[in-house]
Amino acid sequence: MNPVYYLYLAALLFTIGATGVLIRRNAIVVFMCIELMLNACNLAFVVFSRMHGNLDGQIIAFFTMVVAAAEVVVGLAIIVSLFRTRHSASVDDASLMKL
Amino acid sequence: MSFPLLTATAVLPAAGAVATAAVPAARRTAAKWLALLVSLATLVLAIVVMVRFDPGGARYQLTESHAWIADFGVRYELGVDGIAVALLALTALLIPFIILAGWHDADPLETGSKRWRPTQGFFALILAVEAMVIISFEATDVFLFYIFFEAMLIPMYFLIGGFGDRAHAQGEEAASTQRSYAAVKFLLYNLVGGLIMLAAVIGLYTVAGNFSLTEIAQARANGTLHMATSTERWLFLGFFFAFAVKAPLWPLHTWLPNAMQESTAPVAVLITAVVDKVGTFAMLRFCLQLFPEASKWATPTILVLALISIIYGALLAVGQRDIKRLVAYASISHFGFIILGIFAMTSQGQSGATLYMVNHGISTAALMLVAGFLISRRGSRLIADYGGVQKVAPVLAGTFLIGSLATLSLPGLAPFVSEFLVLVGTFTRYPAIGIIATFGIVLAALYTLVLYQRTMTGPVKPAVSAMPDLKARELVVVAPLIVLLIFLGVYPKPVTDIVNPAVNQTMSDVHKTDPKPAVEAAK
Amino acid sequence: MSQQFAAYATSTGEAFQFWVLGTVAVIGALSTVFMKRAVHSALSLAGTMIVLAVFYLANGAYFLGIVQIVVYTGAIMMLFLFVVMLVGVTAADSLKETIKGQRWLALLCGVGFGVLLFAGIANASLKNFDGTGQANANGNVQGLAALIFTKYVFAFEITGALLITAAVGAMVLTHRERTERPKTQREQSEQRVREGKHLPPLPAPGVYARHNAVDIAGLLPDGTPSELTVSKTLRDRGQLRDVSAQALGDLRALEQRSEERLERTPVEPANLKRGEEASK
């Protein structure tokens, strides 16, 4: 088996995650889909690392994880505070950006 | 360095505008007087300019030149030729009358109305327009001209959109909608024209390397600045389009009826008698001087458009039901005459056109301001709402009649001389166009006299029966204009003397000479 | 062992592992997206992540594989579950689309993007896999550490700052500053008396002895449920259970049974209808 299939998997997962972001309204699930996309990227980085025979790809994946962690912390905090004021976790309820 | 007289003529009203705007809200009367005094002082300065100007002297006089934006070769260059002096004087002359005529136009409405009418703003805006128009007449730097040509749209926009007639048949709400429509239309039309001109201005810079009118014109004349034929034509069209919108030339005219209809009479006068003149003036100064060959190339088309303007404007004026709209279409017809005169490329035509600009300013001011007094009395712009005014307000009717007669170019009143010069000037080169344009004088009689007949004569309508005659203030506005109309009709020499040398210069710019008469012995 | 994993063509074992676990991962991802309840989504995602951790390990990224399980699956996903618990299940969980055309556009974009990605990968010449054997020669963690503290040290430090900031940010966002002294119980009761409402304690939730759960509203004497009896949070979430009709249903079932036993024709008591309607 060619390891390139890992990349196909990563692409598939990324696409599924992206579609989920677009489809789901629950902000928490949307966040989970984003995590899924990030993970798919991480997989790709790891595979690239294997492809090139150095560890830089893994380092990037590592940083991605850290950033993802920070993002989740802040994002969830935002969701919680949003829920407190609006009593809803739906992303569609925060639609004040229209004209 | 001598006293910068030309700058002063523009700075004075500009400073006056700022000062007027700064008058506290409660002291509106003081603001009015301040504006009036400033405009009168500007008139004095304009007279000084006129006196200091030597018709036989250099082409541009009283020049000022300072570096401004060195990187682009933009200079602060002012200078006046005879044409500019005449129009400068016209502007300075009309503004005091406009201010005086609009004395109560920006007073707060009676209690109960929600509209806020900043008196100070009204007069400050008028002065601001005056300053910008004056500097447009004086600028000999294309870029400087462009800036003020465009900038005057801003105060005009607020004047049209912010101040309408006191009473409106369809109520305040509808009036407000129509006003903003008119103001936006005015702005968009002129902005589109201006933006096209901006492109041409930039194009001119890339070709010529600087913006100085005198330098470019001279380089063109020497042959040191060569322009490809197509380049010259495109640049010409870019400039001409902007001026044709402003002038306005058919079919770019439709903003004018709306703007004049919705604004108060003094502002309407400001539009048609002062601001629009910048367009025709610029055709003479910029189009002909900078692009003589392209001007000649475009002449047939422009003449036909001008001819259409004359006849079309007059016919539409006949068909109007609204007094101000009628005057607006009449103005379109008159602007057709002016443009016809400019592009006939004869000295009679161009002198006539310049004279026409001055005379049209005065005659339209007279007619429109009296119409404004009439409208403010009855609270309606519709012709059908009037009738028999002559019986109850004979002085008003009399002045209105004189304004109408001036509009139809009755011999003995100023516009006749200019209209006839334009016709003769056109006829000598283009007989057919001259003859067709002559039909305009019949139509002019039709629309003005029909207007007079429907409003002033006939049985007195009940709504008109208590109409007061002209008040002292209004008489002060109208009487001098009428005196001027008669004076310039009988003795236009002071103006023609100033204008003629400049016209001869322009004629030589475009390398044209007057056609010779068939029988020369008669001279 | 590392050599083997890092080889250009993978072993049959890895292939088998890939196809099995890959399927699981895709199924987990799909259920993350399509599960109605956030909890289920979170659990599916956790499963996918674990599978990914295994893949990391299989690709020679041992450290990341462990971190994936510990940090991601262990910490972050648990954080998600906490938040789900706090926020609860809301109307947002409905999968019914409210924005016109959104779903189709999303699917179109998704499929299109996926196809493009696949095409891109297929297009790229990805034949030559060096394997991580060389890089992991001194151990994966040591190798990573050498890079992080040399080449990527600035990024690493900045990441630290980012984490601190995120932590502070989360606190700031969720923490509500009290601007005045909280009212004591005494003050609260005095206020209630002054305002003249609900002098006694709020009624308790639950009905009789059968339904004493907190999410069941107490019934008023006329049989209608009173929302006052349940906590505000549950009310906001719309998680109240209505049991006002249940007793009647039970009664009806009892009657039916007794009548069957007594072999009578069932009589529909007219006065019961009202209760049914109220329960709807």
Place this chain on the structure above:
Amino acid sequence: MENLIALLIAAPLLGAAVLLVGGRRLDAVGHWIGTLLSTTSFVFGVILFADLLGRNADDRTLMQHLFTWVPVAGFQADVTFRLDQLSMTFVLLITGVGSLIHLYSVGYMEHDERRRRFFGYLNLFLAAMLLLVLADNYLLLYVGWEGVGLASYLLIGFWQHKPSAATAAKKAFIVNRVGDMGLSIAIMLMFTTFGTFAFGPVLSHATDASEGRLTAIGLMLLLAACGKSAQVPLQSWLGDAMEGPTPVSALIHAATMVTAGVYLIVRSGAVFNAAPDAQLVVTVVGAVTLLFGAIVGCAKDDIKKALAGSTMSQIGYMVLAAGLGPIGYVFAIMHLVTHGFFKAGLFLGAGSVMHGMNDEVDMRRYGGLRKYMPVTFVTFGLGYLAIIGFPGLSGFFSKDKIIEAAFAKGGTEGWILGTCALLGAAITAFYMTRVMLMTFFGEERWRNQPTRSPEAPSAEPAAEHRGEHAEPHPHESPKVMTIPMIALAIGSVFAGGFFSIGDRFLHWLEPITGHSEGDSPLSAGAVTGATMVCLVIGVGIAYLQYGRRPVPAVAPRGSLLTRAARRDLLQDDFNHVVLVRGGEHLTRSLVYVDHTLVDGVVNGTAAGFGGLSGRLRRLQNGYARSYAVSMFGGAALLVAATLLMRAV
């Protein structure tokens, strides 16, 4: 002496300015100021006339240069006056008749509260008319030309509160403007041809120009003359112009202004002499109009309109004469002067009748008035005899000469024109006798008709105040009105004889207009005889129809021709249908076009952008997910683009 010329104009101009600007405080004396200044002008005229008479026939041209008016390159217009025999004749006619009519108006307008204004307008008219005849170039003449048009407009519409008067005034001005167009084109043609439009150079070099240009100039001048002198096809305004006060009709629409066209043609004689085609058109217009006016005059029951038809017809004679060239110029002017006397007298008489008859204008409600208004009867009668060409009176001499000259034109044209002129004389005799009989003879039809039908035209507004339902009490007019009538009657009787005996008038004008006898196929006696026969026939028919039989109080339906003539031979209807209706449709459709098409294109563009923005705005629905879709789609597009670029 030259300096007096400007004073001729200045006096009435001053009067106009003072009276119109002076306001109500001059109401009490305004009419006397006007009359005084008009008389002053007449006195100046007489002084100048005496001066001219004292000079040699070749030296009778006085020039006064005031100032340069419009100096633009080759286009030099000066304010210069020229007083020669031709202008002098007009000056005396204008100021003389004008002063008499001023005097008459003092009485006639006594009850009008706007009498001061009326005199202001009259003075304005005098000034403009004098400017017209004294100008030394065509452009200055144009000023006077339009000036009289303005005065005519103001005076026809003097009773502005009557819509009919206002409409008539407007119509007069606009029809005249069509003529003015001709004048301005003629001036432009002169400028391109000669480089100038002053009388001297243009007329002396007329022969240098090509005949085509001269014909064009001539035809344009004729167009101008048609407008001002109410010649076919621009005659339609004159009948309506009778809405004005009667003195106005007498002064402007009979004696002076309407003859300006004749002046123009005679003045431009040199141009016409060199353009035979134009001359031919002039004679045709004159002949057609003289018959047209005469026919219309036969059918009108309104005394003023009957006289207006007559005016038209008589001016037709003059234009005919002027078109004949040097044979006719002098007689055109002579007829013009005599016509000025008798027609003004007739109008003043008509005014006097109306004055005594509660402003009734319908001749069918007159009758037998000779007993009640003896002075009016006598003066009107003398005017009547003069106009029909009764031997010995003014009209006889002048009209006879014109008919002679028409025959003298020679060839077929001469015969046709002469016959037309003779026919016209017969019709003139008919309709004037009709007017005379219906007004002063027969039964008193105004009795037993206390009420008038509401449709009856009411010329004078004062009728409403005087009680229109009362039976009229015919009475003679006051002295201030009768004296001018008597003066004009004297002129009507003796002027012709005075001019003709010894060919005084011919010798006076000949240096300016030139003269040639032509060769008439008929002897002078034969023409006179034929004229007399025509006269007798005309009078006879009229007597049979109106003298022997009672005049019905309501006009009978009449023949087709009569009915057409009552409607000005349908020319007004033609104008209405073709020009007015057509114009209305044109303007209305243009307004529509302007709104929908010209404005529509722009507004359509704007609306298009507006609509597009409206659509685009919906994309901004505020949902983060929607934005995310577009972002994702954008990312996909970018990837696709990248791939494509790589592939390519």
